[in-house]
Amino acid sequence: MKKLNFLIVMDDIATINYKKDTSLAMMWAIAERGHGLAYCGIHDLWLDKGELCVDKQDVEVFKNPDNFYRLSEKSTVKATEFDVILMRKDPPFDMNFLYALHLLEYAKRAGVLVANDPSSVRACNEKLFATQFSELMSPTIVTAKESHIRSFIDEHQDVIVKPLDGMGGMGIFRLMADSPNIGSTLEMLTQLETLPIMAQKYLPEIKDGDKRVLIVGGKVVPFCLARIPQGGETRGNLAAGGRGVAMPLTDAERAVAEKVAPTLVEKGLYFVGLDLIGAKITEINVTSPTCVREIDEQCGTTIAVDFIEFIENLVK
The missing domain is CATH 3.30.470.20 (ATP-grasp fold, B domain)
Structure with missing residues (x-):
């Protein structure tokens, strides 16, 4: 098996949950299989004359909750020094996240395998992408208009509404036809009908x-x-x-x-x-x-x- 050089782009490793973190499991797997492993955050990605550069730290990982990683000093390398870049930055999917995906495309074009593909991550909003398989979903609408959502609630009686960019259950509300706070909830989530949200029939x-x-x-x-x-x-x-x-x-x-x-x-x-x-x-x-x-x-x-x-x- 050829040794590969991996870069993992993620949140601050000092802040992750040792017991639950999936990126840590990936890092253990990379190390156990004898590959090289470096780490950086999204602000460590930068362009120089159209080439992606990385302010990376080599990282060793251990299965010890009191001491599960060791980082080298930072050094700057071209992204093409890596065979694989794993994009594991957690949401929110904000402008910083979006810019990082744009930057990672430079590595992809230079022949580095970036997973998940940055252009597809950019294109596939986690809520909206699901609607490409609408026949496999509960009845769903996406709209900024309160009138459409109220009609949907009248039709289905029991509905979940949620923002398109939420994570971890944030901003999710259950609204029933007789809920007293439909208006204020929709005003808040749609920012007075300026922002589309998702409404889905509640699934018991x-x-x-x-x-x-x-x-x-x-x-x-x-x-x-x-x-x-x-x-x-x-x-x-x-x-x-x-x-x-x-x-x-x-x-x-x-x-x-x-x-x-x-x-x-x-x-x-x-x-x-x-x-x-x-x-x-x-x-x-x-x-x-x-x-x-x-x-x-x-x-x-x-x-x-x-x-x-x-x-x-x-x-x-």
């Missing part, structure tokens, strides 16, 4: 969990993480207090994931988190999907290793 199957299905190199991982709402909460997101329980995919869930997988590979989206409620797609996470550690721990899978093996074969 949320009680069984908002299920994260991972698709790695076009292959559907046979287990998912069901994020189950707690204490009367509508949202199952772990960041909103949901409980994570790994379980095998149902036949219906697998069938949905298998329909989406080929499109992901075509777009260079090699590590993706598909969110399902009742075997219906709610969103398709392409930025820095998580839940690897919980599924591996509960089911004995090796998802990060599988991903790095896929990348090795792709570079070959």
Whole structure:
């Protein structure tokens, strides 16, 4: 196996959760397979005469919660010194995130494998991209207009509304036909009808969990993480207090994931988190999907290793 040089672009490594972080699992897999590994943040990417440069730090990683990484001094190299760049910066998908994707395209054009593909990450908003598979979703509209959303609520009686750029369950509201705060909620989320939002028919199957299905190199991982709402909460997101329980995919869930997988590979989206409620797609996470550690721990899978093996074969 040829030794590859990996760069991982991510949030400050000092701030990650040792027990749960998926990027850390990827770094362990890279190291265990004998590859070179460097690390940087998005502000360490810069252009010089049309070439992408990186202020990188070499990183060693350890399976020790008290001492899980060691960084070298920063040095500047051209992006072409790397065979693979993993873009693992967490949302929010703001202008800084967008600029980083633009910069990573310079590496891609120079022949570096960037995963996930930066142009596809830029094009595939995690909420809107799902609507390309609308037949696999709960009834859904996207609009800034309160009148359309009110009609949708009248039709379906029980609806979830959410911003198009949220993460971790932020900004998600459940509105029923008799809710007293429909007007104020929609005014806030649409910023007085200037910003489109998503409205979806409520799926009561949320009680069984908002299920994260991972698709790695076009292959559907046979287990998912069901994020189950707690204490009367509508949202199952772990960041909103949901409980994570790994379980095998149902036949219906697998069938949905298998329909989406080929499109992901075509777009260079090699590590993706598909969110399902009742075997219906709610969103398709392409930025820095998580839940690897919980599924591996509960089911004995090796998802990060599988991903790095896929990348090795792709570079070959």
